[in-house]
Amino acid sequence: MELSFILNHLGEDRETYLNAVAPPVFQTSNFCFKTVDAMRQTLTKEFEEPFYTRGYNPTVATLRKKIAALEGSEDALVFASGSAAVAAAVMSVVKAGDHAICVKKPYSWTNILLNQYLEKYGVKTTTVDGSDPKNFEDAILPTTKLIFLESPNSMTFELQDIEAVAKIAQKNNIATIIDNSYSTPLNQSPIKLGVDIVVHSASKYLGGHSDIVAGVLATSKSRIQKMFSEEFMTLGGIISPHDAWLMLRGLRTLELRVDRSSQSAAKVVAFLEKHPKVERVLYPFSDSNPQLAIAKKQMRQGGGLLSIIINAKEVSEVERFCDNLKLFLLACSWGGYESLLFPMCALHNSKSYDNPLPWNLVRIYIGLEDPEVLIEDLKQALDKV
Ligand SMILES: *Cc1c(COP(=O)(O)O)cnc(C)c1O
Numbered sequence: 070m071e072l073s074f075i076l077n078h079l080g081e082d083r084e085t086y087l088n089a090v091a092p093p094v095f096q097t098s099n100f101c102f103k104t105v106d107a108m109r110q111t112l113t114k115e116f117e118e119p120f121y122t123r124g125y126n127p128t129v130a131t132l133r134k135k136i137a138a139l140e141g142s143e144d145a146l147v148f149a150s151g152s153a154a155v156a157a158a159v160m161s162v163v164k165a166g167d168h169a170i171c172v173k174k175p176y177s178w179t180n181i182l183l184n185q186y187l188e189k190y191g192v193k194t195t196t197v198d199g200s201d202p203k204n205f206e207d208a209i210l211p212t213t214k215l216i217f218l219e220s221p222n223s224m225t226f227e228l229q230d231i232e233a234v235a236k237i238a239q240k241n242n243i244a245t246i247i248d249n250s251y252s253t254p255l256n257q258s259p260i261k262l263g264v265d266i267v268v269h270s271a272s273k274y275l276g277g278h279s280d281i282v283a284g285v286l287a288t289s290k291s292r293i294q295k296m297f298s299e300e301f302m303t304l305g306g307i308i309s310p311h312d313a314w315l316m317l318r319g320l321r322t323l324e325l326r327v328d329r330s331s332q333s334a335a336k337v338v339a340f341l342e343k344h345p346k347v348e349r350v351l352y353p354f355s356d357s358n359p360q361l362a363i364a365k366k367q368m369r370q371g372g373g374l375l376s377i378i379i380n381a382k383e384v385s386e387v388e389r390f391c392d393n394l395k396l397f398l399l400a401c402s403w404g405g406y407e408s409l410l411f412p413m414c415a416l417h418n419s420k421s422y423d424n425p426l427p428w429n430l431v432r433i434y435i436g437l438e439d440p441e442v443l444i445e446d447l448k449q450a451l452d453k454v
Contacts, residue, residue, distance in 0.1 A: 128317070167215070209243070215243065220257075231259055231262040232263055249267050276404070354370065390431070390453065412431045
């Protein structure tokens with residue numbers, strides 16, 4: 070399906086809401102019926118017809134159609150956060166006694182879910198270096214039911230060969246989940262590469278305006294049906310109709326925003342790679358990335374997020390760089406309109422630096438501002454290191 074049609078028209082049944090051009094927010098918890106029989110009929114298909122908003126809401130339904138079409142899946146679900154989507158996906162494929170394999174350095178709360186939280190339900194997880202597909206194969210046990218991927222991750226951008234890992238999983242009857250937040254459906258299509266379930270933090274690019282926390286999940290109809298009556302309805306981590314509406318509005322410009330942010334990031338990377346105060350740039354499409362060939366094979370372009378290792382001897386030098394930037398906001402998250410900065414040294418406490426990532430690593434998100442102006446700002450702040 071053509072991208073601009075998905076973003077602007079798919080799932081918008083305008084005749085059903087007085088031909089309003091912009092869809093209304095169905096800000097209602099429940100829906101009523103003329104007869105008992107009509108009520109009875111709807112109760113058998115709560116996930117595809119309006120009955121109660123935890124299960125189905127028309128504003129959210131429009132979003133589900135768009136997300137599924139964007140990822141090339143049969144159906145999709147929308148959640149109150151990316152973490153809720155990750156948890157529902159993971160819990161839908163593992164049960165007590167099962168084993169999961171997770172790529173090294175996933176998103177922090179995904180790591181806690183798999184490596185700590187699910188232990189109390191009897192699920193064991195092995196973490197593997199994802200740079201070689203064989204590492205996944207070697208970690209498979211008779212009880213392995215899940216391989217969790219995040220390619221690239223959102224701090225240091227290591228990639229996995231998605232197609233190769235998906236093949237290994239299929240051969241061994243293991244479900245695969247990938248966190249595709251970095252790439253968005255525009256820059257990477259994991260379902261085409263054989264992955265079973267795609268999840269996103271929609272708080273990032275899909276929402277795109279730093280005003281909602283939300284998550285999405287795309288997969289087959291049969292998985293969605295099972296997940297609906299289990300994780301989705303019981304855990305109940307749904308998006309509100311109003312936030313769903315904001316995501317629909319954000320999606321209108323997804324292609325414009327992602328392309329602008331990606332293209333500006335490429336310019337910023339080219340500048341940073343030549344700067345003497347920058348020891349290294351971490352970016353999937355950097356010429357210095359040892360995994361560049363995999364990036365080119367499975368991604369259409371890099372995103373707007375990158376990291377630098379600053380050529381500094383002391384934390385105070387990194388702080389001087391960050392504190393002197395005028396346009397970049399010091400904040401977590403990414404994927405909005407505004408450029409952001411997240412320095413690892415902010416995790417420094419007075420006693421020790423308990424983090425596997427280098428203290429002089431600074432993550433940079435390139436938003437929609439003029440890239441030349443952003444480069445000027447980075448330049449004056451690097452000069453102060
Ligand atoms: C932010 C993020 C998440 C978590 O999403 P929330 O919407 O904050 O719950 C998961 N994965 C990645 C890669 C993220 O960047």
